[in-house]
Amino acid sequence: WEDEGTLCFQIDAGGIIVARREDNNMINGTKLLTVAGIDRAQRDGFLKSEKVRHVVKIGPMHL
Numbered sequence: 288w289e290d291e292g293t294l295c296f297q298i299d300a301g302g303i304i305v306a307r308r309e310d311n312n313m314i315n316g317t318k319l320l321t322v323a324g325i326d327r328a329q330r331d332g333f334l335k336s337e338k339v340r341h342v343v344k345i346g347p348m349h350l
Contacts, residue, residue, distance in 0.1 A: 313341065 294309040300322045307314045316337070320330040334340070 316340070 291310075293311075295306050296309065297304050297306045303318055303322050305315060305318045305322060316334055317330060320333060325333070
C-alpha cells in the first residue's frame with residue numbers, strides 16, 4: 288500500500304493471493320475465507336457481523 292507507506296506480504300494459497308500488511312499485520316478477510324472454501328453468502332454474513340473491522344476501498348484489486 289504505497290498510499291499508506293507500508294509494505295505488504297503476499298502468498299499464493301491454492302491460486303488465491305492473500306496479503307498481510309507489515310505495519311499492523313492485518314489480512315484481507317475476504318480472501319482468507321475464500322481460501323478456506325467459504326461461499327460468498329456465508330462469507331458476507333461473517334464479515335458483516337464482525338464488530339471490529341477496517342474496510343479499505345482503495346488500492347490494487349488483485350490483492
